[in-house]
Amino acid sequence: MDLAFIPSPSRGVVELGPIPLRGYAFCIIIGVFVAVWLGNKRWIARGGRPGTVADISVWAVPFGLVGGRLYHVITDYQLYFSEGRDWVDAFKIWEGGLGIWGAIAFGAVGAWIGCRRRGIPLPAWADALAPGIAFAQAIGRWGNWFNQELYGKATDLPWALKITSVEDGRVPGTYHPTFLYESLWCIGVGFLVIWADRRFKLGHGRAFALYVASYCAGRAWIEYMRVDDAHHVLGLRLNVWTAIVVFVLAVVYFVLSARSRPGREEIVEPVPAGEESAKDGDDDAASAAGDKDTAGGKDEKKDGETDKQTDKEADKDGAAESAKKG
Numbered sequence: 579m580d581l582a583f584i585p586s587p588s589r590g591v592v593e594l595g596p597i598p599l600r601g602y603a604f605c606i607i608i609g610v611f612v613a614v615w616l617g618n619k620r621w622i623a624r625g626g627r628p629g630t631v632a633d634i635s636v637w638a639v640p641f642g643l644v645g646g647r648l649y650h651v652i653t654d655y656q657l658y659f660s661e662g663r664d665w666v667d668a669f670k671i672w673e674g675g676l677g678i679w680g681a682i683a684f685g686a687v688g689a690w691i692g693c694r695r696r697g698i699p700l701p702a703w704a705d706a707l708a709p710g711i712a713f714a715q716a717i718g719r720w721g722n723w724f725n726q727e728l729y730g731k732a733t734d735l736p737w738a739l740k741i742t743s744v745e746d747g748r749v750p751g752t753y754h755p756t757f758l759y760e761s762l763w764c765i766g767v768g769f770l771v772i773w774a775d776r777r778f779k780l781g782h783g784r785a786f787a788l789y790v791a792s793y794c795a796g797r798a799w800i801e802y803m804r805v806d807d808a809h810h811v812l813g814l815r816l817n818v819w820t821a822i823v824v825f826v827l828a829v830v831y832f833v834l835s836a837r838s839r840p841g842r843e844e845i846v847e848p849v850p851a852g853e854e855s856a857k858d859g860d861d862d863a864a865s866a867a868g869d870k871d872t873a874g875g876k877d878e879k880k881d882g883e884t885d886k887q888t889d890k891e892a893d894k895d896g897a898a899e900s901a902k903k904g
Contacts, residue, residue: 582736583752586743590724601724603672609714610639616710624706626698626847634692634703638685645684649677653809653816674725678715678797679820682790701783702846705775708789712768715793719764722757730754730803756800763796781842787832794825 590601618631651658651668654675658668667673686704693700722728726743731754738752770792775785798821802814809816 583738583740584755584758585740586726587724588742590726600672602674602721605718605721605724606676609717610635612717613707613710613714616713617707620706620709621703621846624702624843624846626706630696630698630847631703631706634689634696634698637688637692639688641688642681642685643671643676645687646676646678646681647671648684649680650675653677654807656807674721674727676718678793679817679824682711696847698847699843701786702781702843704783705780705785706846708786709768709771709775712764712771712789712793716761716764716768719757719761723755728757728804728806730756730759730800731805753805754803756803759803760796760800763800764793767792767796779842782835782839784832784835787828787835791825791828791832794821794828797821798825 587601591598614632614635617635618628621631622628647668657663657675658665686700689703689707690700693703723739726741726748729739729741732751733754734752735754737755737758739755739758740750740752741748742750744750767789771785771789774780774788780788798818801817801821804815811819
């Protein structure tokens with residue numbers, strides 16, 4: 579008899595009239611909003627303009643969703659193109675199935691397009707978004723809980739996840755809640771990046787590289803615990819190898835970037851030409867006003883000296899007249 583466990587929801591969708599609200603999609607949407615909100619605050623703190631993060635996210639998010647789905651479909655093609663499967667299901671993103679590797683890669687392409695249109699360095703924008711992305715992943719993983727998927731090996735620990743669904747070959751029982759492990763790990767990664775960025779003034783993409791390396795370190799051991807079907811290479815799951823390779827690349831980038839471009843960017847977003855001209859005009863007006871005040875001050879001083887000289891002459895004339903009368 580299980581004394582304690584994490585229950586799974588009886589269903590992953592709530593019907594709001596004719597509109598189905600799916601738990602997986604809801605978690606993804608909340609995660610995106612959190613990432614953009616936090617990224618905007620960090621971008622402004624680094625000297626950027628409000629709204630820029632959201633504008634670039636309009637490019638990054640759709641690219642990320644497409645990339646995440648493509649990675650999942652390609653690496654788990656048997657779920658959609660094997661005998662007895664319907665290939666149309668490959669487009670049903672709301673039912674789950676996003677690969678973070680493809681999401682980050684394609685999302686970076688979309689972000690690059692958006693940054694290029696705004697004249698903004700992509701590494702600086704990525705640094706601002708890094709912890710927010712980690713928190714978004716932490717929230718998004720709860721979508722797997724709604725779908726009763728991506729759990730680990732069987733266990734009787736008090737925090738075990740109870741699976742009740744029998745769809746897609748699931749066996750009811752209690753298992754390691756790997757979705758929860760990854761969610762907690764991502765929260766830790768987000769706070770680590772925030773702390774390191776404040777402590778060491780990370781710049782030129784190094785905060786983002788720290789996020790990538792830290793996430794991969796946790797994803798490797800969490801992925802190893804999972805029992806869902808996956809392709810294996812040399813005895814390890816494909817995503818474990820992916821985590822190892824991406825971890826190495828992130829560390830190499832961090833080290834090389836620190837050597838070639840130490841410190842942090844002084845300017846992350848240029849001031850638009852129109853606003854710069856207006857600012858220059860205001861400065862010129864203020865300068866002219868200052869010059870006018872200075873000139874006025876000189877005139878008043880000159881008038882004061884003239885009045886003083888007149889008073890002296892009057893006193894001199896008065897003394898001479900008195901002496902003559904005497």
